[in-house]
Amino acid sequence: MNQLVEIKELLKTRKLKATDLRVEVLAIILGFGKAIPYQEIQNSLQNFDRITLYRTLNILIERGILHKISMENNQSFYAMCTLECSTMGHQHQHVHFKCEQCNEVSCVETKEPIQLAIAYHLITDFEVMATGLCGACRL
Amino acid sequence: MNQLVEIKELLKTRKLKATDLRVEVLAIILGFGKAIPYQEIQNSLQNFDRITLYRTLNILIERGILHKISMENNQSFYAMCTLECSTMGHQHQHVHFKCEQCNEVSCVETKEPIQLAIAYHLITDFEVMATGLCGACRL
DNA sequence: TCTCAAACGCAACGATGTTGCATTTATTTA
DNA sequence: TAAATAAATGCAACATCGTTGCGTTTGAGA
Numbered sequence: 001m002n003q004l005v006e007i008k009e010l011l012k013t014r015k016l017k018a019t020d021l022r023v024e025v026l027a028i029i030l031g032f033g034k035a036i037p038y039q040e041i042q043n044s045l046q047n048f049d050r051i052t053l054y055r056t057l058n059i060l061i062e063r064g065i066l067h068k069i070s071m072e073n074n075q076s077f078y079a080m081c082t083l084e085c086s087t088m089g090h091q092h093q094h095v096h097f098k099c100e101q102c103n104e105v106s107c108v109e110t111k112e113p114i115q116l117a118i119a120y121h122l123i124t125d126f127e128v129m130a131t132g133l134c135g136a137c138r139l
Numbered sequence: 140m141n142q143l144v145e146i147k148e149l150l151k152t153r154k155l156k157a158t159d160l161r162v163e164v165l166a167i168i169l170g171f172g173k174a175i176p177y178q179e180i181q182n183s184l185q186n187f188d189r190i191t192l193y194r195t196l197n198i199l200i201e202r203g204i205l206h207k208i209s210m211e212n213n214q215s216f217y218a219m220c221t222l223e224c225s226t227m228g229h230q231h232q233h234v235h236f237k238c239e240q241c242n243e244v245s246c247v248e249t250k251e252p253i254q255l256a257i258a259y260h261l262i263t264d265f266e267v268m269a270t271g272l273c274g275a276c277r278l
Numbered sequence: 279t280c281t282c283a284a285a286c287g288c289a290a291c292g293a294t295g296t297t298g299c300a301t302t303t304a305t306t307t308a
Numbered sequence: 309t310a311a312a313t314a315a316a317t318g319c320a321a322c323a324t325c326g327t328t329g330c331g332t333t334t335g336a337g338a
Contacts, residue, residue, distance in 0.1 A: 050324095074215070157304075296323085
């Protein structure tokens with residue numbers, strides 16, 4: 001089964017029509033492999049409507065297909081969700097890592113699960129943004 | 140020694156002129172106590188130039204006086220740095236916590252220092268954004 | 279093929295980021 | 309205290325992105 005069919009299947013399971021832009025955007029993100037900057041998505045598209053792209057990304061996030069990563073400089077990255085995410089919500093346990101050398105952003109797993117506790121606070125969810133050197137750039 | 144003098148001292152140690160806007164912005168942030176939304180800063184100022192405020196916040200961050208917190212919805216918050224931060228860089232060990240009830244964002248310490256390790260990666264810095272219920276809203 | 283809710287495309291508006299440049303000002307120095 | 313100057317301001321100008329409304333188009337099921 002090729003990627004195009006897989007994408008359409010995925011959209012169907014989330015009750016979304018398989019429109020051209022949606023399929024195209026998902027193909028671009030899947031092809032990029034790591035978390036993709038918003039600009040990169042725009043650059044990869046030929047003709048597109050800005051507002052439609054905006055709504056497309058939002059609904060893909062809402063349905064648990066994509067998740068958004070906001071960097072400190074307000075740059076937005078998008079990445080595929082894991083299978084645990086659904087229309088009901090996101091379930092990410094990974095860390096968002098940005099390499100200072102190659103500037104790539106990726107979703108990585110920690111060696112140990114992260115334990116987080118704050119006095120008097122009830123933590124329901126958290127996100128970790130780490131920076132440093134990725135495996136390739138460390139060599 | 141009153142707050143005004145303290146603010147001017149702080150600016151001097153970071154080699155920054157004590158201009159009206161800088162002093163005013165720092166007084167607003169200190170008065171707010173917790174992390175302050177960008178909008179709240181604007182609302183608290185009477186007459187101000189948007190670009191000057193933009194540059195003011197940037198240079199205060201650059202000199203280790205403030206730090207910026209980017210929320211997932213692209214809303215920006217600003218908070219005072221600890222004394223460990225300087226012109227040489229930021230040294231935050233705390234967690235940025237957003238209460239889902241009162242929507243306040245604050246810098247809080249964890250019970251245990253956070254240990255983070257990712258296979259093949261070298262981590263030089265990381266930031267944690269947590270959501271849940273703060274002490275006051277839990278009662 | 280028909281039907282219709284869903285999605286698109288465009289207008290319109292607002293907030294913020296960013297740079298250049300002439301003018302003003304805080305602080306140092308004479 | 310006044311002069312000198314590097315720093316900071318204020319404004320123009322431009323760009324990007326977020327967001328909503330609305331008429332038109334279209335994907336997918338009947």
